[in-house]
Amino acid sequence: MNDRMTSSKKRTPLYSQIRDYILANIQQLHWQANDQLPTEQELAEKFNVSRFTVKKAMAELVQEGLIYRIQGKGSFISQMVGDEHRPVVAPAADAGISTMKLIVLLTPHIQSSLSASILTGAESYLADHGYQLIVRSTRNEQELERRLLVDSVRTGVRGVLIFPVDGETYNEEILRLTLNKFPVVVIDRYLRGVDTNCVCSDNIGGAFDATSHLIGLGHHNIAFVVVHDRTTTSLEERIAGYERALSASRYPFGPRLAYFESENGEDAPPSGEPQADQLERMTVRIQAFLEQNPAVTAVFAATTYSGLATLQAATNLGIKVPEQLSVVFCDDFEHSALSRIPPTCVVQQESQLGIDAAKLLLSIIDNPLQERKKLTLPTRLVLRQSTAPPSNR
Template identity: 45%
Template sequence: MQIRAYVMDLIQHKHLKADDRLPSENELATQFGVSRITVKHALDSLVEDGTIYRIQGRGSFVAETGGEPLLYTKQSAAPGSLIAYIAPYLDNSFTARLLNGIEDELGKSGYKVIFSNSRGSQEKEKQLIREALALGVAGMLVFPVDGEKYNEEIVQLTMSGFPIVLIDRDLPGLSTHCVCSDHAGGAYMATQHLLSLGHQAVAFVSASTPSTASTEERLAGYEKALADEGIPILHRHRLQVSRIDDIIALLNDNPELTAVFAENSGVGQSVFEAAAKMGRSIPGELSVTFFDDFEFSNLSKTPPTVIVQEEQAIGMESAKLLISVISSKNPEKQKILLPTRLLQRQSTASPPPAKP
């Protein structure tokens, strides 16, 4: 990502022109302290989008149309009172309370929020970022889509100094302003709760792709809790689910499992449904806990034990950080982690006695 940005910067500032030769892979590997494979991946992506071309045995060169105009430069910045907020969805209480926190805090400083829904698409996200810049927004809040390692527009804005804050997850390898829950800490707390009840075989079930930063952090918290108790980390106890039958297969194939930690409330409710189809009672035969609550969950037949995030506080802290970034000339990059808490209800209990 940094290599891409470096090459694009050389082209956009006319240090390299059409048909000029780029530094060699060895030179870039030495400069950035990475392997040649990493450099090759970066250059391959630039070839794919037409920025550069390769000649076998000679190296990489700037293409005739290489180097699109910069999205933003400090010289072109236009002061304004509009803030763009881009999120992948707005269909549950979590995202609604997040937006409430953002609006409340920005309103205190006289800013207005433009909300746009990327609908989980990175291409849509890129388009919305460009449209927001065209409107002359003073800053931007972005809740990245699932599975996103980096978005070129976000990379470019971050490196050019545009006021931008990421919400709920950061992008690994990119130094950004970010506000999110302590995903690893919350997952550790949930898993430790199950282990403290006596469970020795706990599954981790997710819906998001493993490359999603929040999923990686929750998985890390789950694994750390197991490791701290000296329990082996078994890959067969992990599942990225796409349908209920996947969960049923996991439980059938691994009869030793007595508990499940689910990545989010949607997956957690799917585990409840799978258990019902199998005729397994919760928590009598299977304990279940998951990240995030859902509306009226306390009225469920078996109210779930959940990890609660402070959504409104995340929104407010994101807005506060963005306002600070806008008013500062060269602010240091900050990652703010907000604590989570375990809300214990009735979906977790000690494991059933071992069958003779």
């Protein structure tokens, strides 16, 4: 019996052991709402693991709403009783922080590289100006987003940075706060028909540059490909940039695969990053699309995972990249230059998005009646090895 228990424990991933340890202490009431957790370094030493492993465990707990983070202060137990979405919002007095200097960042997925970079930029700027940043995951759920907005304002934060959930409709709570002159800055996208303060990348310009690069190489039949959970304004802008580049060169629009999974009854992964089965489904759809469009010599993939799935689909079909098919990604990914086929990518200024959003928010706090602004950051096209002049398939 003991041998079996020991064997089972050894098979448990280290980050899961840390997560279970924290959950056990919560359930046994050793730690209660708004208690501060041990530091990452302390947990790393206790379990004899790297801080990266601790970060992974903490990210899961934040994603589940069991703990919350205050940048520069640490991690705290959420208020769990009687609140479905937990956390409420950290009572600042328990954390030893004045609510007058608190900002909240709401983001769909804390684990995504884009959210992490935005967070880093915003936290750095706010810390330099005497503010603390609280981070909340909305899990890409609009109702949870609404409740967290209400709770944050009720608790007394000075302002809100929000990376909205994906979808065609926006959260009416953002509009209400904006009309009431509460400091809110929307990041990475804008709200259709609503005059809000926002900081976005130049998605139209990025898509235009990517498509123009393919045209410059001699490609005439360029497909647009995106497989994603839901549509967003940033994806719509990428379609517009693609079409604008083709129109400017007097080329017809190429075949288009724009498949949004939630519109077809499929669930998005809670982490915000596709799981193996979802990536496989993406690859199968893109593979069928390429088979149906054999004249296509280039693809503009509107997201990182659409690009990765395109590369895999090409491999499955025996199509060589870039000799027979050129692929440009919109958005880079970690260590992309070291991948089997380093992709040509449109790169956003991810950290700068957070910095500029924080800067704009503080200016609104100082002057709530100022004219609303939309800041657009230029993108950059990084040329690698996934694009080349066309040749016969």
